[in-house]
Amino acid sequence: MIEYIPFIITVAYIFIAVILGFFAGKGKNMDNVEEWGVGSRSMGPIMMYLLIGAGGVSAYTFMGSPGWAYSKGVPALYVVVYLTYMAILAWYFGPKVWELGKKYNHVTQSTAISDRYESKVLGGIASIVTSIGVLAYAVIQTTGAAYILNVMSYGLIPTWVGVFLSLGAISIYLYKSGLKAIGVTNAFQGALMLFVSFFVGLWATKQFTGGYSFAPIFERVKEDIPQFLTLPGALGDMNATFWTTSILISFFSIWQTHWIQWMGADSKKSIRRSATLLPTFYVVLVPMIVVGFIGVFMYPNIGTPDQVAIQLAVDTMPAVVAGLLGAGTLAAAMSSSEPCVHATALSYSKDVLQPLFKWDEKTTGKWTRRLIFPIMAFIIAPISILEPASLVYILLIGYGFIAQAFPAIIGIFLWPRATKHGAFWGILAGFIITVIFSFVIPHPLDIHAGIWGLAANAVIFVVASFMTQPVSKETIERFFPDMVDELYEDEASPSLRVEIK
Amino acid sequence: MKATFKLPKTKKGWFGVSLIAIIILLGGWPIINIFNQEIIVFGLPLIMVWSILIIFLTTFSMAFINKIGGVD
Numbered sequence: 001m002i003e004y005i006p007f008i009i010t011v012a013y014i015f016i017a018v019i020l021g022f023f024a025g026k027g028k029n030m031d032n033v034e035e036w037g038v039g040s041r042s043m044g045p046i047m048m049y050l051l052i053g054a055g056g057v058s059a060y061t062f063m064g065s066p067g068w069a070y071s072k073g074v075p076a077l078y079v080v081v082y083l084t085y086m087a088i089l090a091w092y093f094g095p096k097v098w099e100l101g102k103k104y105n106h107v108t109q110s111t112a113i114s115d116r117y118e119s120k121v122l123g124g125i126a127s128i129v130t131s132i133g134v135l136a137y138a139v140i141q142t143t144g145a146a147y148i149l150n151v152m153s154y155g156l157i158p159t160w161v162g163v164f165l166s167l168g169a170i171s172i173y174l175y176k177s178g179l180k181a182i183g184v185t186n187a188f189q190g191a192l193m194l195f196v197s198f199f200v201g202l203w204a205t206k207q208f209t210g211g212y213s214f215a216p217i218f219e220r221v222k223e224d225i226p227q228f229l230t231l232p233g234a235l236g237d238m239n240a241t242f243w244t245t246s247i248l249i250s251f252f253s254i255w256q257t258h259w260i261q262w263m264g265a266d267s268k269k270s271i272r273r274s275a276t277l278l279p280t281f282y283v284v285l286v287p288m289i290v291v292g293f294i295g296v297f298m299y300p301n302i303g304t305p306d307q308v309a310i311q312l313a314v315d316t317m318p319a320v321v322a323g324l325l326g327a328g329t330l331a332a333a334m335s336s337s338e339p340c341v342h343a344t345a346l347s348y349s350k351d352v353l354q355p356l357f358k359w360d361e362k363t364t365g366k367w368t369r370r371l372i373f374p375i376m377a378f379i380i381a382p383i384s385i386l387e388p389a390s391l392v393y394i395l396l397i398g399y400g401f402i403a404q405a406f407p408a409i410i411g412i413f414l415w416p417r418a419t420k421h422g423a424f425w426g427i428l429a430g431f432i433i434t435v436i437f438s439f440v441i442p443h444p445l446d447i448h449a450g451i452w453g454l455a456a457n458a459v460i461f462v463v464a465s466f467m468t469q470p471v472s473k474e475t476i477e478r479f480f481p482d483m484v485d486e487l488y489e490d491e492a493s494p495s496l497r498v499e500i501k
Numbered sequence: 502m503k504a505t506f507k508l509p510k511t512k513k514g515w516f517g518v519s520l521i522a523i524i525i526l527l528g529g530w531p532i533i534n535i536f537n538q539e540i541i542v543f544g545l546p547l548i549m550v551w552s553i554l555i556i557f558l559t560t561f562s563m564a565f566i567n568k569i570g571g572v573d
Binding site for chain 2: 074077080081084085087088091092095213214215218219221222226229230231240241243244247248251272273275276277278279280282283286289413414415416417466470476480483486487488489490491
Protein backbone atom coordinates (compact mmCIF):
# COMPACT_ATOMS: atom_id res chain seq x y z
CA MET A 1 0.00 0.00 0.00
CA ILE A 2 2.82 2.39 0.89
CA GLU A 3 4.09 2.36 -2.69
CA TYR A 4 0.83 4.03 -3.80
CA ILE A 5 1.27 7.04 -1.51
CA PRO A 6 2.95 9.11 -4.27
CA PHE A 7 0.04 8.28 -6.58
CA ILE A 8 -2.54 9.20 -3.94
CA ILE A 9 -0.81 12.56 -3.37
CA THR A 10 -0.70 13.21 -7.12
CA VAL A 11 -4.41 12.42 -7.53
CA ALA A 12 -5.25 14.50 -4.42
CA TYR A 13 -3.64 17.44 -6.19
CA ILE A 14 -6.08 17.02 -9.10
CA PHE A 15 -9.06 17.09 -6.72
CA ILE A 16 -7.81 20.23 -5.00
CA ALA A 17 -7.24 21.95 -8.37
CA VAL A 18 -10.76 21.01 -9.56
CA ILE A 19 -12.39 22.31 -6.37
CA LEU A 20 -10.41 25.57 -6.41
CA GLY A 21 -11.08 26.14 -10.11
CA PHE A 22 -14.75 25.17 -9.95
CA PHE A 23 -15.59 27.74 -7.28
CA ALA A 24 -13.35 30.50 -8.69
CA GLY A 25 -16.11 31.88 -10.89
CA LYS A 26 -18.98 31.42 -8.47
CA GLY A 27 -21.88 33.81 -9.00
CA LYS A 28 -20.60 35.09 -12.37
CA ASN A 29 -22.29 34.81 -15.74
CA MET A 30 -19.79 32.72 -17.68
CA ASP A 31 -21.80 32.92 -20.92
CA ASN A 32 -20.35 36.40 -21.23
CA VAL A 33 -17.11 36.59 -23.28
CA GLU A 34 -15.59 39.27 -21.02
CA GLU A 35 -16.34 37.24 -17.90
CA TRP A 36 -15.24 33.82 -19.13
CA GLY A 37 -12.47 35.06 -21.41
CA VAL A 38 -10.70 37.65 -19.28
CA GLY A 39 -12.32 37.28 -15.84
CA SER A 40 -13.79 40.78 -16.12
CA ARG A 41 -10.22 42.11 -15.86
CA SER A 42 -10.13 41.62 -12.12
CA MET A 43 -6.79 40.03 -11.18
CA GLY A 44 -4.36 41.78 -8.87
CA PRO A 45 -0.54 41.73 -9.06
CA ILE A 46 0.03 38.63 -6.88
CA MET A 47 -2.47 36.57 -8.87
CA MET A 48 -0.93 37.83 -12.12
CA TYR A 49 2.58 36.94 -10.88
CA LEU A 50 1.61 33.34 -10.17
CA LEU A 51 -0.63 33.09 -13.25
CA ILE A 52 2.07 34.13 -15.72
CA GLY A 53 4.89 32.47 -13.77
CA ALA A 54 3.22 29.06 -13.48
CA GLY A 55 2.04 29.28 -17.09
CA GLY A 56 5.65 29.83 -18.21
CA VAL A 57 7.06 26.86 -16.31
CA SER A 58 5.63 23.87 -18.13
CA ALA A 59 6.13 20.14 -17.64
CA TYR A 60 8.54 20.51 -20.53
CA THR A 61 10.69 22.88 -18.46
CA PHE A 62 10.05 21.24 -15.07
CA MET A 63 11.11 17.78 -16.32
CA GLY A 64 13.12 18.98 -19.33
CA SER A 65 15.49 21.29 -17.42
CA PRO A 66 16.91 18.49 -15.24
CA GLY A 67 16.87 16.36 -18.39
CA TRP A 68 19.00 18.91 -20.26
CA ALA A 69 21.31 19.34 -17.25
CA TYR A 70 21.69 15.55 -17.19
CA SER A 71 22.50 15.21 -20.88
CA LYS A 72 24.14 18.57 -21.73
CA GLY A 73 25.00 20.41 -18.49
CA VAL A 74 24.83 24.22 -18.22
CA PRO A 75 23.08 24.77 -21.61
CA ALA A 76 19.90 23.98 -19.58
CA LEU A 77 20.24 27.48 -18.10
CA TYR A 78 19.14 29.11 -21.36
CA VAL A 79 15.56 28.35 -20.23
CA VAL A 80 16.09 30.46 -17.10
CA VAL A 81 17.45 33.36 -19.16
CA TYR A 82 14.76 33.30 -21.86
CA LEU A 83 11.92 33.10 -19.33
CA THR A 84 13.48 36.06 -17.52
CA TYR A 85 13.61 38.07 -20.73
CA MET A 86 10.02 37.15 -21.61
CA ALA A 87 9.05 39.03 -18.44
CA ILE A 88 10.44 42.19 -20.08
CA LEU A 89 7.90 41.78 -22.90
CA ALA A 90 5.07 41.38 -20.36
CA TRP A 91 6.34 44.45 -18.56
CA TYR A 92 6.57 46.59 -21.69
CA PHE A 93 3.71 45.36 -23.87
CA GLY A 94 1.35 44.01 -21.17
CA PRO A 95 0.04 47.40 -19.97
CA LYS A 96 -0.28 48.65 -23.57
CA VAL A 97 -2.22 45.54 -24.59
CA TRP A 98 -4.46 45.88 -21.54
CA GLU A 99 -5.21 49.57 -22.17
CA LEU A 100 -5.98 49.03 -25.85
CA GLY A 101 -8.14 45.98 -25.08
CA LYS A 102 -10.14 47.83 -22.44
CA LYS A 103 -10.65 50.83 -24.72
CA TYR A 104 -11.68 48.92 -27.85
CA ASN A 105 -12.98 45.68 -26.36
CA HIS A 106 -10.23 43.38 -27.65
CA VAL A 107 -9.79 40.14 -25.78
CA THR A 108 -7.38 38.30 -28.08
CA GLN A 109 -4.24 39.10 -30.04
CA SER A 110 -6.02 38.29 -33.31
CA THR A 111 -8.84 40.75 -32.53
CA ALA A 112 -6.24 43.48 -32.06
CA ILE A 113 -4.56 42.49 -35.35
CA SER A 114 -7.94 42.59 -37.18
CA ASP A 115 -8.73 46.00 -35.74
CA ARG A 116 -5.32 47.60 -36.32
CA TYR A 117 -4.87 46.30 -39.88
CA GLU A 118 -8.57 46.68 -40.81
CA SER A 119 -8.70 43.06 -41.90
CA LYS A 120 -10.85 40.39 -40.28
CA VAL A 121 -9.29 37.89 -42.68
CA LEU A 122 -5.78 38.65 -41.37
CA GLY A 123 -7.08 38.28 -37.78
CA GLY A 124 -8.71 34.95 -38.62
CA ILE A 125 -5.58 33.63 -40.33
CA ALA A 126 -3.44 34.76 -37.37
CA SER A 127 -5.85 32.99 -35.00
CA ILE A 128 -5.78 29.68 -36.87
CA VAL A 129 -2.07 29.55 -37.61
CA THR A 130 -0.87 30.60 -34.13
CA SER A 131 -3.26 28.03 -32.66
CA ILE A 132 -1.18 25.26 -34.31
CA GLY A 133 1.75 26.07 -32.04
CA VAL A 134 -0.48 26.65 -29.01
CA LEU A 135 -2.33 23.34 -29.47
CA ALA A 136 0.92 21.41 -30.07
CA TYR A 137 2.13 22.84 -26.78
CA ALA A 138 -1.10 21.71 -25.05
CA VAL A 139 -0.63 18.22 -26.51
CA ILE A 140 2.92 17.98 -25.15
CA GLN A 141 1.72 19.07 -21.71
CA THR A 142 -1.14 16.57 -21.77
CA THR A 143 1.26 13.79 -22.76
CA GLY A 144 3.50 14.87 -19.85
CA ALA A 145 0.54 14.78 -17.43
CA ALA A 146 -0.45 11.29 -18.62
CA TYR A 147 3.15 10.13 -18.23
CA ILE A 148 3.30 11.35 -14.60
CA LEU A 149 0.05 9.57 -13.76
CA ASN A 150 1.38 6.41 -15.41
CA VAL A 151 4.69 6.47 -13.48
CA MET A 152 3.10 7.36 -10.15
CA SER A 153 0.50 4.57 -10.47
CA TYR A 154 3.22 2.05 -11.41
CA GLY A 155 1.61 1.58 -14.81
CA LEU A 156 -1.94 1.09 -13.51
CA ILE A 157 -3.16 4.18 -15.35
CA PRO A 158 -2.45 3.76 -19.07
CA THR A 159 -1.68 6.80 -21.21
CA TRP A 160 -5.18 7.15 -22.66
CA VAL A 161 -6.78 7.13 -19.20
CA GLY A 162 -4.22 9.68 -17.97
CA VAL A 163 -5.01 11.92 -20.94
CA PHE A 164 -8.76 11.86 -20.23
CA LEU A 165 -8.21 12.25 -16.50
CA SER A 166 -6.07 15.39 -16.82
CA LEU A 167 -8.19 16.91 -19.61
CA GLY A 168 -11.39 15.96 -17.79
CA ALA A 169 -10.23 17.76 -14.65
CA ILE A 170 -9.25 20.86 -16.62
CA SER A 171 -12.53 20.87 -18.56
CA ILE A 172 -14.61 20.94 -15.36
CA TYR A 173 -13.12 24.09 -13.95
CA LEU A 174 -12.32 25.75 -17.25
CA TYR A 175 -15.94 25.47 -18.41
CA LYS A 176 -17.28 26.61 -15.06
CA SER A 177 -14.94 29.53 -14.35
CA GLY A 178 -12.84 30.45 -17.43
CA LEU A 179 -9.77 32.64 -16.87
CA LYS A 180 -10.68 33.00 -13.17
CA ALA A 181 -10.16 29.23 -12.80
CA ILE A 182 -6.83 29.47 -14.58
CA GLY A 183 -5.84 32.31 -12.24
CA VAL A 184 -6.77 30.46 -9.06
CA THR A 185 -5.42 27.05 -10.10
CA ASN A 186 -2.20 28.56 -11.49
CA ALA A 187 -1.69 30.43 -8.22
CA PHE A 188 -2.00 27.12 -6.38
CA GLN A 189 0.12 25.29 -8.97
CA GLY A 190 2.78 28.03 -8.95
CA ALA A 191 3.09 27.98 -5.16
CA LEU A 192 3.28 24.16 -5.24
CA MET A 193 6.03 24.25 -7.89
CA LEU A 194 8.09 26.77 -5.90
CA PHE A 195 7.85 24.63 -2.78
CA VAL A 196 8.45 21.29 -4.52
CA SER A 197 11.41 22.50 -6.57
CA PHE A 198 13.39 23.78 -3.59
CA PHE A 199 12.32 20.87 -1.37
CA VAL A 200 13.31 18.21 -3.91
CA GLY A 201 16.51 20.04 -4.90
CA LEU A 202 17.69 20.34 -1.31
CA TRP A 203 16.57 16.81 -0.43
CA ALA A 204 18.46 15.30 -3.36
CA THR A 205 21.54 17.39 -2.49
CA LYS A 206 21.44 16.16 1.14
CA GLN A 207 21.08 12.56 -0.05
CA PHE A 208 23.98 12.87 -2.47
CA THR A 209 26.45 14.99 -0.50
CA GLY A 210 25.36 14.68 3.14
CA GLY A 211 24.83 18.47 3.32
CA TYR A 212 22.80 21.25 1.74
CA SER A 213 25.57 22.95 -0.24
CA PHE A 214 25.65 22.50 -4.01
CA ALA A 215 29.45 22.96 -4.02
CA PRO A 216 30.46 19.26 -3.68
CA ILE A 217 28.21 18.38 -6.65
CA PHE A 218 29.82 20.92 -8.96
CA GLU A 219 33.35 20.25 -7.65
CA ARG A 220 32.83 16.65 -8.71
CA VAL A 221 31.39 17.73 -12.07
CA LYS A 222 34.47 19.90 -12.59
CA GLU A 223 36.77 17.03 -11.77
CA ASP A 224 35.04 14.19 -13.64
CA ILE A 225 33.03 15.80 -16.47
CA PRO A 226 34.14 19.44 -16.90
CA GLN A 227 32.47 19.69 -20.31
CA PHE A 228 29.12 19.91 -18.41
CA LEU A 229 30.19 23.25 -16.88
CA THR A 230 30.54 25.31 -20.05
CA LEU A 231 28.94 25.91 -23.42
CA PRO A 232 28.57 24.12 -25.84
CA GLY A 233 27.81 21.48 -23.18
CA ALA A 234 28.43 17.75 -23.03
CA LEU A 235 26.77 17.06 -26.38
CA GLY A 236 28.59 19.97 -28.01
CA ASP A 237 25.39 21.28 -29.59
CA MET A 238 24.90 24.64 -27.92
CA ASN A 239 27.62 27.18 -28.56
CA ALA A 240 27.32 30.83 -27.57
CA THR A 241 25.66 31.77 -30.88
CA PHE A 242 22.95 29.13 -30.64
CA TRP A 243 22.44 29.94 -26.94
CA THR A 244 21.96 33.62 -27.82
CA THR A 245 19.62 33.12 -30.77
CA SER A 246 17.56 30.49 -28.91
CA ILE A 247 17.03 33.02 -26.13
CA LEU A 248 16.17 35.78 -28.60
CA ILE A 249 13.61 33.76 -30.56
CA SER A 250 11.79 32.91 -27.32
CA PHE A 251 12.03 36.54 -26.25
CA PHE A 252 10.28 37.66 -29.45
CA SER A 253 7.40 35.19 -29.03
CA ILE A 254 4.25 36.82 -27.69
CA TRP A 255 1.81 33.96 -27.24
CA GLN A 256 -1.94 34.27 -27.60
CA THR A 257 -2.11 32.86 -24.05
CA HIS A 258 0.13 35.62 -22.65
CA TRP A 259 -1.95 38.28 -24.38
CA ILE A 260 -5.17 36.97 -22.83
CA GLN A 261 -3.57 36.61 -19.39
CA TRP A 262 -2.48 40.27 -19.50
CA MET A 263 -6.07 41.20 -20.34
CA GLY A 264 -7.22 39.57 -17.09
CA ALA A 265 -5.37 42.12 -14.90
CA ASP A 266 -7.38 44.64 -12.90
CA SER A 267 -5.14 47.53 -14.02
CA LYS A 268 -2.08 48.45 -16.06
CA LYS A 269 -0.23 48.86 -12.79
CA SER A 270 -0.96 45.26 -11.75
CA ILE A 271 0.63 43.90 -14.94
CA ARG A 272 3.68 46.12 -14.61
CA ARG A 273 4.16 45.25 -10.94
CA SER A 274 3.78 41.51 -11.47
CA ALA A 275 6.00 41.50 -14.58
CA THR A 276 8.68 43.44 -12.72
CA LEU A 277 8.90 40.65 -10.13
CA LEU A 278 8.20 37.83 -12.59
CA PRO A 279 11.88 36.89 -13.27
CA THR A 280 12.24 35.91 -9.59
CA PHE A 281 9.70 33.11 -10.13
CA TYR A 282 12.10 31.40 -12.54
CA VAL A 283 14.63 30.77 -9.78
CA VAL A 284 12.33 27.76 -9.34
CA LEU A 285 14.22 26.02 -12.17
CA VAL A 286 17.67 26.22 -10.55
CA PRO A 287 17.19 23.44 -7.93
CA MET A 288 15.64 21.21 -10.61
CA ILE A 289 18.69 21.77 -12.84
CA VAL A 290 20.92 20.79 -9.88
CA VAL A 291 18.88 17.56 -9.58
CA GLY A 292 19.80 16.85 -13.21
CA PHE A 293 23.52 17.20 -12.39
CA ILE A 294 23.12 14.79 -9.45
CA GLY A 295 21.42 12.36 -11.82
CA VAL A 296 24.55 12.26 -14.01
CA PHE A 297 26.37 10.39 -11.24
CA MET A 298 23.44 8.35 -9.92
CA TYR A 299 22.05 7.18 -13.28
CA PRO A 300 24.88 7.19 -15.81
CA ASN A 301 22.84 5.25 -18.38
CA ILE A 302 19.23 6.42 -18.10
CA GLY A 303 17.33 5.98 -21.40
CA THR A 304 15.21 9.14 -21.35
CA PRO A 305 17.01 12.12 -19.74
CA ASP A 306 13.70 13.94 -19.08
CA GLN A 307 12.78 11.20 -16.60
CA VAL A 308 15.85 11.70 -14.41
CA ALA A 309 14.17 13.85 -11.70
CA ILE A 310 11.16 11.57 -11.38
CA GLN A 311 13.35 8.46 -11.37
CA LEU A 312 15.54 9.92 -8.65
CA ALA A 313 12.51 10.85 -6.57
CA VAL A 314 10.83 7.46 -6.87
CA ASP A 315 14.06 5.56 -6.07
CA THR A 316 15.59 7.62 -3.29
CA MET A 317 13.03 9.87 -1.67
CA PRO A 318 10.34 9.10 0.89
CA ALA A 319 6.93 8.35 -0.62
CA VAL A 320 5.54 11.75 0.41
CA VAL A 321 8.38 13.68 -1.29
CA ALA A 322 8.07 11.60 -4.46
CA GLY A 323 4.32 12.24 -4.40
CA LEU A 324 4.89 15.97 -4.05
CA LEU A 325 7.22 15.94 -7.04
CA GLY A 326 4.59 14.03 -9.01
CA ALA A 327 1.97 16.60 -7.99
CA GLY A 328 4.36 19.49 -8.77
CA THR A 329 5.14 18.15 -12.23
CA LEU A 330 1.47 17.48 -12.93
CA ALA A 331 0.80 21.05 -11.78
CA ALA A 332 3.42 22.30 -14.26
CA ALA A 333 1.76 20.32 -17.07
CA MET A 334 -1.82 21.35 -16.29
CA SER A 335 -0.98 25.00 -15.57
CA SER A 336 0.57 25.26 -19.03
CA SER A 337 -2.03 23.33 -21.02
CA GLU A 338 -5.18 24.95 -19.61
CA PRO A 339 -4.34 28.49 -20.85
CA CYS A 340 -3.75 26.98 -24.32
CA VAL A 341 -7.20 25.36 -24.40
CA HIS A 342 -8.80 28.53 -23.07
CA ALA A 343 -6.99 30.87 -25.50
CA THR A 344 -7.76 28.68 -28.52
CA ALA A 345 -11.47 28.44 -27.68
CA LEU A 346 -11.65 32.18 -27.10
CA SER A 347 -9.81 33.07 -30.29
CA TYR A 348 -11.65 30.58 -32.54
CA SER A 349 -14.95 31.90 -31.29
CA LYS A 350 -14.11 35.64 -31.39
CA ASP A 351 -11.79 35.79 -34.40
CA VAL A 352 -12.96 32.98 -36.68
CA LEU A 353 -16.55 31.90 -35.96
CA GLN A 354 -18.06 35.27 -34.98
CA PRO A 355 -17.03 37.07 -38.20
CA LEU A 356 -17.71 33.95 -40.30
CA PHE A 357 -21.27 33.34 -39.06
CA LYS A 358 -21.93 36.97 -38.07
CA TRP A 359 -22.79 35.96 -34.51
CA ASP A 360 -23.87 38.61 -32.03
CA GLU A 361 -22.03 38.95 -28.69
CA LYS A 362 -24.58 36.77 -26.85
CA THR A 363 -24.25 33.83 -29.26
CA THR A 364 -20.45 34.18 -29.28
CA GLY A 365 -20.43 34.17 -25.47
CA LYS A 366 -22.47 30.97 -25.33
CA TRP A 367 -20.26 29.17 -27.84
CA THR A 368 -16.90 30.34 -26.49
CA ARG A 369 -16.72 28.16 -23.42
CA ARG A 370 -18.47 25.21 -25.07
CA LEU A 371 -15.71 25.11 -27.68
CA ILE A 372 -13.25 23.75 -25.11
CA PHE A 373 -14.93 20.33 -25.38
CA PRO A 374 -14.45 19.70 -29.12
CA ILE A 375 -10.94 21.20 -28.93
CA MET A 376 -10.03 18.76 -26.14
CA ALA A 377 -11.95 15.72 -27.43
CA PHE A 378 -11.16 15.93 -31.14
CA ILE A 379 -7.73 17.59 -31.26
CA ILE A 380 -5.74 17.41 -28.01
CA ALA A 381 -6.85 14.01 -26.65
CA PRO A 382 -6.42 11.88 -29.82
CA ILE A 383 -3.03 13.42 -30.70
CA SER A 384 -1.85 13.04 -27.08
CA ILE A 385 -2.87 9.37 -27.04
CA LEU A 386 -1.14 8.68 -30.38
CA GLU A 387 2.06 10.40 -29.14
CA PRO A 388 3.30 11.00 -32.68
CA ALA A 389 7.04 11.23 -33.15
CA SER A 390 6.59 14.31 -35.29
CA LEU A 391 5.08 16.28 -32.44
CA VAL A 392 8.35 18.01 -31.66
CA TYR A 393 8.49 19.09 -35.29
CA ILE A 394 4.97 20.49 -35.05
CA LEU A 395 5.99 22.34 -31.91
CA LEU A 396 9.13 23.69 -33.57
CA ILE A 397 7.08 25.04 -36.45
CA GLY A 398 4.62 26.45 -33.91
CA TYR A 399 7.36 28.27 -32.00
CA GLY A 400 8.82 29.53 -35.26
CA PHE A 401 5.46 30.93 -36.30
CA ILE A 402 4.55 32.53 -32.97
CA ALA A 403 7.71 34.64 -33.10
CA GLN A 404 6.85 35.63 -36.67
CA ALA A 405 3.85 37.59 -35.36
CA PHE A 406 6.26 39.97 -33.60
CA PRO A 407 6.67 42.52 -36.44
CA ALA A 408 2.86 42.68 -36.81
CA ILE A 409 2.64 43.44 -33.09
CA ILE A 410 5.28 46.16 -33.48
CA GLY A 411 2.96 47.58 -36.14
CA ILE A 412 0.13 47.68 -33.59
CA PHE A 413 2.05 49.66 -30.99
CA LEU A 414 5.10 51.31 -32.52
CA TRP A 415 4.90 51.73 -36.30
CA PRO A 416 1.78 53.37 -37.76
CA ARG A 417 2.96 52.96 -41.36
CA ALA A 418 2.68 49.14 -41.15
CA THR A 419 0.01 47.70 -43.46
CA LYS A 420 -1.95 44.45 -43.60
CA HIS A 421 0.00 43.38 -46.71
CA GLY A 422 3.27 44.02 -44.92
CA ALA A 423 2.10 41.99 -41.93
CA PHE A 424 0.74 39.12 -44.05
CA TRP A 425 3.68 38.72 -46.46
CA GLY A 426 6.18 39.22 -43.65
CA ILE A 427 4.57 36.45 -41.58
CA LEU A 428 4.38 34.13 -44.58
CA ALA A 429 8.03 34.69 -45.57
CA GLY A 430 9.18 34.30 -41.96
CA PHE A 431 7.22 31.08 -41.60
CA ILE A 432 8.64 29.56 -44.81
CA ILE A 433 12.23 30.51 -43.92
CA THR A 434 11.78 29.09 -40.41
CA VAL A 435 10.49 25.79 -41.80
CA ILE A 436 13.35 25.52 -44.33
CA PHE A 437 16.01 26.37 -41.76
CA SER A 438 14.48 24.01 -39.19
CA PHE A 439 14.22 20.92 -41.38
CA VAL A 440 16.08 21.28 -44.68
CA ILE A 441 19.21 23.26 -43.73
CA PRO A 442 19.05 23.19 -39.92
CA HIS A 443 20.12 26.40 -38.17
CA PRO A 444 22.75 27.79 -40.62
CA LEU A 445 25.81 29.36 -38.93
CA ASP A 446 24.44 28.01 -35.60
CA ILE A 447 21.79 30.73 -35.66
CA HIS A 448 18.29 29.59 -34.67
CA ALA A 449 15.99 29.04 -37.67
CA GLY A 450 13.35 31.32 -36.15
CA ILE A 451 15.82 34.23 -36.07
CA TRP A 452 16.53 33.78 -39.79
CA GLY A 453 12.77 33.74 -40.36
CA LEU A 454 12.29 36.83 -38.24
CA ALA A 455 15.02 38.70 -40.14
CA ALA A 456 13.36 37.90 -43.50
CA ASN A 457 9.97 38.73 -42.03
CA ALA A 458 11.12 42.14 -40.76
CA VAL A 459 12.59 43.14 -44.14
CA ILE A 460 9.49 42.08 -46.09
CA PHE A 461 7.20 43.62 -43.47
CA VAL A 462 8.85 47.02 -43.97
CA VAL A 463 9.22 46.83 -47.78
CA ALA A 464 5.65 45.56 -48.41
CA SER A 465 4.25 48.16 -46.00
CA PHE A 466 5.94 50.96 -47.95
CA MET A 467 4.60 49.54 -51.21
CA THR A 468 0.97 49.42 -50.04
CA GLN A 469 -1.60 51.85 -48.72
CA PRO A 470 -1.63 52.55 -44.97
CA VAL A 471 -4.83 52.01 -42.99
CA SER A 472 -7.39 54.80 -42.63
CA LYS A 473 -6.71 57.92 -40.59
CA GLU A 474 -9.54 56.93 -38.24
CA THR A 475 -7.71 53.74 -37.28
CA ILE A 476 -4.41 55.56 -36.86
CA GLU A 477 -6.18 58.08 -34.62
CA ARG A 478 -7.42 55.26 -32.42
CA PHE A 479 -4.12 53.38 -32.19
CA PHE A 480 -1.64 56.27 -32.23
CA PRO A 481 -3.57 59.29 -30.89
CA ASP A 482 -0.44 61.12 -29.78
CA MET A 483 1.25 60.81 -33.20
CA VAL A 484 -1.56 61.88 -35.54
CA ASP A 485 -0.50 65.52 -35.99
CA GLU A 486 3.08 64.54 -36.72
CA LEU A 487 2.10 61.72 -39.12
CA TYR A 488 -0.25 63.83 -41.25
CA GLU A 489 1.72 67.09 -41.03
CA ASP A 490 2.45 67.18 -44.79
CA GLU A 491 -1.15 66.47 -45.75
CA ALA A 492 -2.54 69.14 -43.42
CA SER A 493 -0.41 71.96 -44.81
CA PRO A 494 -1.85 72.27 -48.38
CA SER A 495 -5.47 72.46 -47.23
CA LEU A 496 -4.46 75.04 -44.70
CA ARG A 497 -2.87 77.09 -47.46
CA VAL A 498 -6.03 76.86 -49.58
CA GLU A 499 -8.15 78.10 -46.71
CA ILE A 500 -5.82 81.04 -46.15
CA LYS A 501 -6.03 82.02 -49.82
CA MET B 502 1.49 59.78 -44.22
CA LYS B 503 4.94 59.84 -42.66
CA ALA B 504 6.66 56.57 -41.77
CA THR B 505 7.68 57.69 -38.30
CA PHE B 506 8.51 55.04 -35.74
CA LYS B 507 7.24 55.62 -32.21
CA LEU B 508 10.30 56.41 -30.10
CA PRO B 509 10.76 57.49 -26.49
CA LYS B 510 10.03 61.17 -26.03
CA THR B 511 12.03 61.87 -22.91
CA LYS B 512 15.57 61.32 -21.66
CA LYS B 513 14.16 58.97 -19.03
CA GLY B 514 12.47 56.98 -21.78
CA TRP B 515 15.73 56.65 -23.71
CA PHE B 516 17.51 55.68 -20.51
CA GLY B 517 14.91 52.92 -19.94
CA VAL B 518 15.33 51.56 -23.48
CA SER B 519 19.12 51.63 -23.16
CA LEU B 520 19.07 49.86 -19.80
CA ILE B 521 16.85 47.07 -21.14
CA ALA B 522 19.06 46.71 -24.22
CA ILE B 523 22.12 46.34 -21.96
CA ILE B 524 20.33 43.73 -19.82
CA ILE B 525 19.51 41.71 -22.94
CA LEU B 526 23.09 41.98 -24.16
CA LEU B 527 24.34 40.64 -20.81
CA GLY B 528 22.65 37.28 -21.41
CA GLY B 529 24.05 36.53 -24.85
CA TRP B 530 27.04 36.61 -27.14
CA PRO B 531 29.67 38.04 -26.71
CA ILE B 532 29.23 38.80 -22.98
CA ILE B 533 28.26 35.21 -22.14
CA ASN B 534 31.72 34.05 -23.32
CA ILE B 535 33.31 35.89 -20.38
CA PHE B 536 31.31 33.70 -17.99
CA ASN B 537 31.62 30.51 -19.98
CA GLN B 538 34.44 29.06 -17.89
CA GLU B 539 35.04 26.01 -15.71
CA ILE B 540 35.02 28.08 -12.53
CA ILE B 541 32.96 27.36 -9.41
CA VAL B 542 31.74 30.48 -7.58
CA PHE B 543 29.63 30.29 -4.41
CA GLY B 544 29.47 26.53 -5.02
CA LEU B 545 27.87 26.97 -8.47
CA PRO B 546 29.21 27.05 -12.03
CA LEU B 547 30.10 30.60 -13.08
CA ILE B 548 27.52 30.65 -15.89
CA MET B 549 24.81 29.55 -13.42
CA VAL B 550 25.72 32.37 -11.04
CA TRP B 551 25.58 34.78 -14.00
CA SER B 552 22.15 33.47 -15.08
CA ILE B 553 20.80 33.94 -11.54
CA LEU B 554 22.33 37.41 -11.46
CA ILE B 555 20.56 38.23 -14.75
CA ILE B 556 17.23 37.32 -13.08
CA PHE B 557 17.78 39.88 -10.35
CA LEU B 558 19.39 42.50 -12.60
CA THR B 559 16.35 42.30 -14.88
CA THR B 560 13.94 42.73 -11.99
CA PHE B 561 15.95 45.62 -10.50
CA SER B 562 16.20 47.34 -13.88
CA MET B 563 12.45 47.15 -14.49
CA ALA B 564 11.77 48.33 -10.92
CA PHE B 565 14.18 51.24 -11.37
CA ILE B 566 12.63 52.28 -14.69
CA ASN B 567 9.17 52.11 -13.06
CA LYS B 568 10.44 54.31 -10.26
CA ILE B 569 11.86 57.03 -12.51
CA GLY B 570 8.89 56.84 -14.90
CA GLY B 571 11.02 55.76 -17.83
CA VAL B 572 8.49 53.58 -19.67
CA ASP B 573 6.99 55.41 -22.67
